[in-house]
Amino acid sequence: MKTHVKALVIGGGAVGTSIAYHLAKAGWQDVMLLERDELTSGSTWHAAGLLPYFNMSYATTWIHDHSIKLYKTLEQETGLDAGFFVVGNLRMAQTKARMDEYMLYASTAETVGVPFEWMTPAQIKERWPLVRTDDLEGAIYHPTDGYINPADVTMAMAKGARQRGVTIERKWQVDGYDWTGSEWRVTITKMVEKGGNLVPSEEQQVITAEHVVTATGNHAQRTARLLGLKIPAIPVEHQFIVTEPDPALVEWRKSNEQHPVLRDADAKWYVREERGGWILGPYERGAPARFPYGVPDSFRADLFPLDLDRIEEEYMSMIHRIPSSEEVGLKDDFNGPICYTPDGNPLIGPAPGLRNMWLAEGFSFGITAAGGAGHYLAQLMVEGEAEIDMASLDPKRFGDWMTTDYAVVKNEEAYEHVYILHHPDEERPAARPLRTSPAYDRQKEKGAQFGVVNGWERPNYYGPVDAPESFDHDARSFQRGGWWEYAAAEAKAIREGVGLIDATAFTKHMVTGPGAAAFLDWFTTNKLPKVGRINLTYALTDAGTTRTEYTIVRLAEDRFYLVSAGAWSAYDADFLRKAVEDREPEFGRIDVQDVTTQWGVFAIAGPRSREVLNRLVRDAEPSTVLSNKRFPWLSCREIELGMVPVRALRVAYTGELGWELHHPIEMQNHLWDRLMEAGAPRGMKLVGARAQNWLRQEKSYRAFGTELGRDATPLEAGLDRFVDLSKEFHGKAAMEGIGIRSKCVTLLIDGPRDADPWGREALYAGGEKVGRLTSGGWSAAFGKSIGMGYVRPDLATPGTKLKLRMFRELWDAEVCEDSPYDPTNATIRSDG
Template sequence: MKTHVKALVVGGGAVGTSVAYHLARAGWRDVMLLERDELTSGSTWHAAGLLPYFNMSFATTHIHDYSIRFYKTLEEETGLNPGFAVVGNLRMAQSDARMDEYMVYAATAETCGVPFEWLTPAQIKERWPLVRTDDLKGAIFHPTDGYINPADVTQAMARGARQRGVVIERRWQVDGYEWTGSEWRVTCTRMVEKGGNLVPSDEQTVITAEHVVTATGNHAQRTARLLGLTLPAIPVEHQFIVTEPDPALVEYRKTHGEHPVLRDADAKWYVREERGGWILGPYERGAPARFEYGCPDTFRADLFPLDLDRIEAEYLSMIHRIPSSEEVGLKDDFNGPICYTPDGNPLLGPAPGLRNMWLAEGFSFGITAAGGAGEYLSQLMVEGEAAIDMASLDPRRFGGWMTTEYAMRKNEEAYEHVFILHHPDEERPACRPLRTAPAYDRQKAAGAQFGQVNGWERPNYYAPEGFDDHASRSFRRGGWWPHAVEEARAIREDAGLIDATAFTKHLVRGPGATAFLDWFTTNTLPRVGRINLTYALTGAGTTRSEYTIVRLAQDEYYLVSAGAWQDYDHDFLIKAAEDKRDAFGWIDIHDVTTQWGVFALAGPKSRDILNGIVRDAAPDTVLSNKRFPWLSMRGIELGMCPVRAIRVAYTGELGWELHHPIEMQNYLWDLLMGAGAAQGLKPVGARAQNWLRQEKSYRAFGTELGRDATPLEAGLDRFVDQGKEFHGKAAMQQTGLRTRCVTLLIDGPADADPWGREALYSGDTRVGRLTSGGYSVAFGKSIGMGYVSPDLAQVGTKLSVRMFDRLWPAEIVEDSPYDPANARIRADG
């Protein structure tokens, strides 16, 4: 057995074997895979093998698409048939809302090049007469989809990996990980069978590896403990049943091909053929999380008892949809653990706080994602970045505040929501409220309807008493829309107060801080008391993070970044600073997110409001342009509250971010709302703010900004000082301009706005995609931001946006179409 490798993959299910295969295919010649039992002995063996394309995530759609295309090549390469039945995937809809969901999803599929067709109930009945269609509205059909044999595809990838030099060792369990500063020492124990169980033997060995990938599936909690991490990958029970042969199906198949995989999303199940009968797989309410503290060593290819009462409604609805199945008996049943995460996406990427440790955990659709997960993770490891932005799958998207109970309850919710309508404006209720800023109760009393970002409760909009946020959700303009319009107008005409406490905040200081940040970010560092907007790049020259940097002193900086990415930013900062301490000197970094609350006060009357409560020797001039210019920071006193005020406004109006001691937040909220009452001050939520920032063409991290575009491609040249050296500069310059970020005004439908995932067309040719969308109160029409090829990025270019079932006219406008000269932001007084 080898004792030193470049990469060690732990876990021999579909995901682990795919990672090992793709690392070898990418050129790493010294790769080993360890499996504690036999290949496929985890959730892989009892998976139904479905390959659903349907996903609202751009990155995950690419991953699923890669898997489906890759699996079709395995037999030619390895000689093993993975058992791929390309029968298609028919996703049916019983309601107009469900068809709207499919059309919103299709926007993402279209931008990724995923083929699909629309079918009417009559067309469904004509093709598949066993399916009842009288209560359907239609369906979306993926002709290239189908199902695969999980064990066969895993063994095919394993053979392909071996052919490329990967060593696969079975019956070895990892019992310890130790980082030496340059490599991992992995302690392994030989497992032997005793009385039907696997037990550790006395044989141990240590393998040293430059890189380790964990793909341990149901054993993710054990892996987390060994690594000293908190991972929200916890399995949930998933049941499916297999029927006896259906005589009507057997007769149908004498003259017809196999049915596609059928999905009745409103009934919460999938069905496919199996040896003349049917497999029914429901996603029911009440499926429990299991193994929250670790999978028992005695649990191998085992199952849980079936709970038919829990899936009775789904079973009856299958009979309703396929009437011929009513007289068919049950042949077999399965109830096994499938790993989940709170948002349903896997943990794929670097482990937080650790070097050269990579996670491939929490795959609820592991067979679907395995091929693509192996491909894109290997790109991250070998090349430094993937061809797609993987941030939405990054393990660091979940903060250190997360606990076992939170993960359990959210994973159960994610399972239950597989077939529940995925509104783009949905806010799932489990485990909420949990992280609340002090003003939460005051905001709730004012009508705040909350969303959740990194666990924080954040107002999305404000509505009158009795308003039902859940009932207002829609794939078009929901019931919340007019309230967001009023809030946006308040900021444009009077003033609005936005709670931005969820912002990530870091204090960076020390003798090496200035040299480090100058290297770490693209823009020139600000002078003391001033701020700038800047970017940290990946090694590939794309955008890794966005920061507002406030210079507090010569070697002391306050960094503000996106609230959703607190641990993601913290991990990157810490690791980058550690790498540069020898070159730059001591650097002290503290995450101070929970110490500072933030209110953003914006609007033409915002200065008047602050003038009434600011305490200064010359209160009439303290907020003037002369004493407090745009893009500067000053410590001021608002009543009894000391405030770090920053002259900047994400909405494009005169305004300040008021960073305050979080324990004084309620006092400051009351003070501001009282002082603003006569000025028309309204509390404003995140949805109106998102619309307003698009009117100013302000790029947002996670939409316009990410690891698939450089800041130059994003049109942020003014924030990149190419006269200095910074991390990623050479790669950024070598990349050139593959695409350009643009702002568009859209003449869309009267009842809908784009969500920011729609395809852009020039004539009949797809030329780009939206990354943000919404409504513009300034222009009275839809607005969006997105990427197109550089030759189409000129102001005045006429394009079309795919929204629902047709193309709508759109025109590229100048950056910052609202107040392009920034006269309102710079207004004096």
Template sequence: MKTNVRALVIGGGAIGTSVAYHLARAGWDDIMLLERDELTSGSTWHAAGLLPLFNMSYAVSHIHDYSVKFYKTLEEETGLNAGFSVVGNLRMARTDERMDEYRVYASTAETVGVHYEWMTPDQIKENWPLVNTEDLKGAIYHPEDGYINPADLTMAMAKGARQRGVMIERKWQADAFEWKGDHWDVTCTKMVEKGGNLVPSDEQIVISAEHVVTASGNHAQRTARMLGIKMPAIPVEHQFIVTEPDPALVEFRKTHGEHPVLRDADAKWYVREERGGWILGPYERNAPARFEYGVPDTFRADLFPLDLERIEEEYMSMIHRIPSTEEVGLKDDFNGPICYTPDGNPLVGPAPGLRNMWLAEGFSFGITAAGGTGYYMAQMMVDGEAEIDMASLDPKRFGSWMTTEYGARKCEEAYEHVYILHHPDEEREVARPLRTAPCYDRMKARGAQFGCVNGFERPNYFGPLDAPETFDHDARSFRRGEWWQYAVDEAKAVREGVGLLDASAFTKHTVKGPGATAFLDWFTCNKLPKVGRINLTYALTPAGTTRTEYTIVRLAEDEYYLVSAGALTDYDGDYLRKCAEDKAPEFGYIAVENVTTQWGVFAIAGPKSRDVLAEVIKDAEPETALSNKRFPWLSARQIELGMCPVNAIRVAYTGELGWELHHPIEMQNYLFDLLEKAGEKHGLKLVGARAQNWLRQEKSYRAFGHELGRDATPLEADLPRFVDLSKEFQGKAAMEEIGVRSKCCTLLIDGPEDADPWGVEALYDGDKRVGRLTSGGYSVHFGKSIGMGYVSPELAAPGTRLKIKMLDQLWDAEVVQDSPYDPKNEAIRVDG
């Protein structure tokens, strides 16, 4: 057995074998896969093997699409039939709102290139008469997918991996990991059978590996403890039942082909055929998390007792949808662990704080995702980046503040939400509120309806003061929900008067030390600001794409304050620290500190924002303290507002005159009360994130995770003014080599009267799909929908007429100049 390899993959389920296969196919040699038991002995063996293309995530849609196409090629390569039954997938809807969900999804599918068809209840009945369609509104149909045999799939990928030189070793368990500076030493123990259990023997070896990939499935918590990291991947019970043969189905199959996989999303189940009978897989309420602190050694390819009472509602719903099942008995049942994460998406990418350690964990739809995960993971490891932006799946999107209890409860919620309506403005309720700014209660008392960003409660908008507890949930919609008018009023307040936003969730780091200036000059692509000034800049990946957006405030010659997106504190911090550590020998000592929770942030913006601050600022010459001469645009000053010391930054994400007021978090309520009282006579209005999102689109301000990501360069984002090509910086050569494949632009849209785009829609030039939106909303200034997105460079010119796909219809859209509202920035720079 070899003890020195380039890549060691831990876990022999569908995910692990796919990663090993794709690393070998990408050109790496010396790859070993370790499995503590037998291949497929984790969740793979009891998976139902479904391959749903439907997914609301752009990245996951790409992963699933690749998998379905890849699985169809395996038999030709390996000679093994993976049992892929291409029967299609019919996702039914009982309500108009569910059909709206499908229409929103369909536009995402088009941007990925996933084929779909619409079906009416009559068409469903005509094709599959056993299905009761009397209460259906319609369905979306994917003819290219279906289901596969998970064990056969895994064995086919394992054979393909072996054919490419991968070494697969069974009955070896990874028991310790030690980083040696340029490789990992992994202590492995031989596992042996004893009394029906799998137990460690006295035989151990140490395998040295340049890279390690963990795909440990249900054992993720054990893996996390050994690595000393947080990994919120926790199994949840999932049960499915198999019926005896259904005589009506047997008769139907004499003259017809197999039913597609049937999904009644409103009833929270899937059904497919199985040897003349049916498999029912429900996603019910109250399915418990298991193995929060590790899988018992005695648990192998085992199951939990079935809890039929828990799925009684879903079982009765199956009988309603397929009446012939009422007289059919149960043949078999399964209740096994399936790993989940708090948002239902897997953890794919570099492990937090560690070098050359890669995670492929938390797969609730592991069979569907296995092929694509292996493909894109191999790209990240071999090429440095994947061809799609994988940030939404990065393990560091969950902060180190997260506990096991939080993860378990959120994983249970994610399981329950598999078929619950996924509104684009969806906010899930479990384990909230948890992280709250001091002003939370004050905001709530004034009608705040909160969203959750990295665990922080942040006002989305301010609803009616007498709203019931359910108002925010009831207000959600795929169209303009009840919240929409409140956001309109807030956006108008910023454009016409003054608004106050809680932006405390912003990520904040300090970077200082003798090497700080040289490091940041190399780390970011824009010029560094002078002391007391600020700059917007980007950190690039080595592949030349955008890794992070920063507002940099220069506090001193070698001291900087960096502000970035609130959703990805650990994601940004991990990359920043690792790069600083790598460059310290060259540049000198660099200290990086996460100060996010030390500083609260209020953003005050609007034509009257200076008037409000003038009421409370303490200065020898208060009448000029906020003037352009003493406090110019894009500068930072230490000021005093009442008794509160404030690091004020003259910048506004809304595109109006405004300041970010960074203040000691313990003084936040004092400052809030002070500003609220001072703002009364000026009509100050509290404003939430949704209005801010609309306003920043009117200014064409790009947002990380939308316009900015690891699949596009700053030049493709059309931000050359923030790229200083006269200096050297990380990713510069790669960025220049890429060129401009597509270009970001802003569009005004003549859409439906009751809906706005969400930023997932496909763009068309005539009948040809030419791009996609990355942000969408409503413009209070122009009185119509607005969006930002990517098209080919020749179509990004102002005046270009395009079409946008919304709610299954094409609507007129026009590319406009950047910053269509106040293109000369006169509002931002106005003096006082």
């Protein structure tokens, strides 16, 4: 056995073999894969092998698309039949709301180039007469996917990996990881059969590896313990049943091709043919998480007892949809562990806090994702960045606040929600509330309806406090939800009066020390601000694309306060700390402290915001404290509001006159009460995140995770003014080498009267797809829909007419000037 490799992949399921295959395909010559048992002996062996395109995530859709295309090429490359049956995928809808969901999903599919067709109930019945259609609204059909034999495709990728020089070793278990500062020392133990169990022997080896990838599936919790990490990948029971042959199906198949994979999302199941019978796979309520602290040594390629009572409703609905199945007996059953994560998406990318350690865990649709996950992870490892933005799948999207109990509850919820209507404004209820700011109860009393960002409860909007029982705060829609009118009123209040927003969830870091200034000057694209001033700036990836957006406040020559997106606290912290570790020997001592939970933040904005704050300011000359002379735009001052010391930043994400009030979090309730008292005579309105999102689009303020990400540079995002090309900074050369492939624009949209874009829609010019939206919403200032997105550079000129796809129709959209609301920033600089 080799004792040193460039990359060591742990786990021999579909995901692990794909990673090894793609690393070798990308040019790494010395790759080894270790499997503690046999290849495919984890969840791969009992997977149903479905390859569904359907996914609301842009990155995951790319991953699934790559898998489906790759699997069709494996037999030609390896000589092994991957067992791919390209029968198509028919996703049926019983309700108009479900068809609306499919139309929204189709927006993402369209931007990726995934083929699909729309079908009426009559067309379904004519083509597949065994399917009952009298209660259907319609369906979306993918002709190019289907199902595959999980073991066959895994073995094909394993052979492809071996052909490219990968070494695959079975019956070796990892028992320890040790980072030496330049490579990993991995202690492995030979596993042997004993009484039907797999047990460790006394034989051990140490392998050194420059890189390690864990793809350990259901064993992710053991991996987490060995690495000292939190990995919220815990399996949930998934059961499916196989029927005896259905005579009606057998007869129909004598002169017809296979049925497509059938999915009745409203009934919560999938069905496909299997040797003249049917496989039914339900996603029922009540499926329990298993092995939260690790898989028992005695559990190998084992299954759990079937719980037929739990899936009775889904079984009966299959009989309703395929009446010929009623008299067919059950032939086989499977109930095995499938790994999930709290949001249902896998964890793909660098491990937090560790060097050259890569995670590929939590694949609930592992066969569908395996090929693409290996491809894009290999790009991350070999090239430094993938061609798509992988941030939404990064393992660091869940912070250290997460616990095992949280993962269990959320993973069970994610399983149950596989076929729940995926409203774009959904807020899933499990494990809530968990992280709350002190003012949470006060906000709730005022009608706050909360969403979650990085575990924090954050007001999305404020509904009526005295609403009748018939009012549904949870009314959601693929058009305008029940919350829309309240968010519209909040946006109008900011533009015309004054509003108060809770922004406590912002990520906040202190960066101090003798080397802080030189480091941040190298780390970010913009000039550093002077003491007491603020700059917006960007940190880049090695590939020159946007890694993080920061608001930098310079408190002293060697003391900086960094504010970044609330959803990305662990993600930003890990990137910042690793960069400091790398450069501290060059720049001098640099201290980094995450102070997110020490500081609350209220944002007050609107033409009357200064009037409200003037009632609270304590100063020798209180009437001038907030004037442009003493407190200009893009500056920071330590002020007193009543009894609360406040670090006030004169910035406003809404684009109006306003301040961010960063305050000691233990004083938040006192400050809230004083602001409410001072704001009442001025008609101050409480404002949530949804209105703020609309307002920032009127100012063309890019948001991280939508317009800003690792697939575009700040120059492509149109942020040239925040990039100082006269200095050297991390990623500069790579950024300049990319050039301008696409350009970020703001569009005003003449869309449907009852709906706004969500930021997933395809853009067209002359019938050709030319870009996509990344954000969308309603503009109170212009009285129409608004959106931001990326188009070909030649179409980024203001006045360019485009078309936007919504609900299967094309709507007029026009590229407008950047910051269409108040392009000269007169209101935000106002001294009136």
